[in-house]
């Protein structure tokens with residue numbers, strides 16, 4: 001049995017410290033692989049808390065691993081801390097007011113994500129020390145969740161190989177265990193090289209790269225009718241070859257995001273798009289270059305671990321909030337796009353099926369989600385992708401969500417940044433820390449649960465081989 005009260009209280013005792021460091025990281029707002037001050041703040045704090053910290057791991061300056069204790073089990077916690085470009089926004093403000101025009105902002109609340117996971121790791125370490133429990137607590141400082149796939153590089157470096165599990169969370173507008181899957185994704189960059197010429201007088205000498213992108217777009221739009229329903233094909237023309245219609249464009253470039261329920265299907269669709277681009281090059285007599293630039297896998301869920309976390313969540317309860325939180329959320333809710341609540345409900349119907357019919361009336365019209373969603377094994381995927389899924393191919397992985405901002409808050413929005421320093425946001429972080437620490441503690445005191453979780457993992461992995469969704473020559477960093 002775990003002393004629930006003791007563990008929860010030890011997290012509460014350090015609330016101020018966790019609020020301070022997450023507020024700092026919110027201020028830094030560092031993007032993909034630039035999280036130098038944010039990762040240092042977390043790594044320094046872990047060191048101060050008695051963890052052995054290894055910085056600059058897996059070829060990433062802003063990645064680190066912190067460890068305490070020794071031996072088995074090895075309980076891993078994943079922390080993120082990167083911000084999003086273009087989302088600078090004043091805190092506690094209900095109008096769109098950037099602090100710095102074009103600056104970055106914590107539009108996915110990773111400032112509390114990294115800190116909440118840290119709080120869980122610290123609490124578990126202290127608890128194990130006080131009770132003389134064997135095992136290792138390990139915190140993974142994971143950079144660049146947004147577009148950099150930092151965790152894949154950690155996985156490739158073998159850093160999850162001896163971990164018994166990876167526990168993490170995501171700030172959200174609901175209290176839940178993420179038991180659904182996520183979309184695998186492949187990112188393509190396609191470049192066309194043509195020949196410039198005067199469009200009117202020497203069109204016969206020119207070869208048009210812009211037209212090749214158009215033909216590719218047309219082809220891939222037709223492709224949508226010949227893939228399974230979960231395959232999602234989106235593209236952007238990132239270089240249209242210039243502003244002059246009287247010059248034949250000799251260069252053009254497009255990027256594709258191709259998502260599907262599984263990595264295999266995403267790759268198959270991407271290969272078809274590659275063929276389409278080659279066809280477009282033949283038609284336009286241009287030269288094409290297709291680059292597989294990145295990708296993410298789908299999740300291997302671990303129901304044993306999810307159920308343990310759900311039990312703990314019921315003990316902790318949903319994120320608490322004040323009247324003041326409610327008033328602020330009501331004000332900011334007015335700025336959400338029309339249909340925001342309907343979209344929340346539609347998502348629930350899609351994910352939960354019949355269960356949604358009981359769930360939706362409990363949250364409809366509310367400004368703050370105040371229930372814990374019932375746990376069910378959701379077989380299909382949510383429309384998003386995350387590098388947490390790649391970790392799940394190496395060790396049992398689980399994600400908690402807590403209500404950290406107004407219900408229906410659009411993801412990656414200025415409204416989300418604006419709520420990043422609210423008491424509700426910090427309460428959400430503390431709630432998540434408690435659920436994660438209790439989950440870790442349960443595993444430490446019950447070796448049979450570790451065994452069940454590991455067994456499920458081995459069964460799920462039988463016959464599967466991890467195919468890294470990144471190209472073989474990929475290295476951490478932005479291409480653009």
Ligand SMILES: [Zn+2]
Nearest residue numbers: 108110145170
């Ligand atoms: Zn995120």
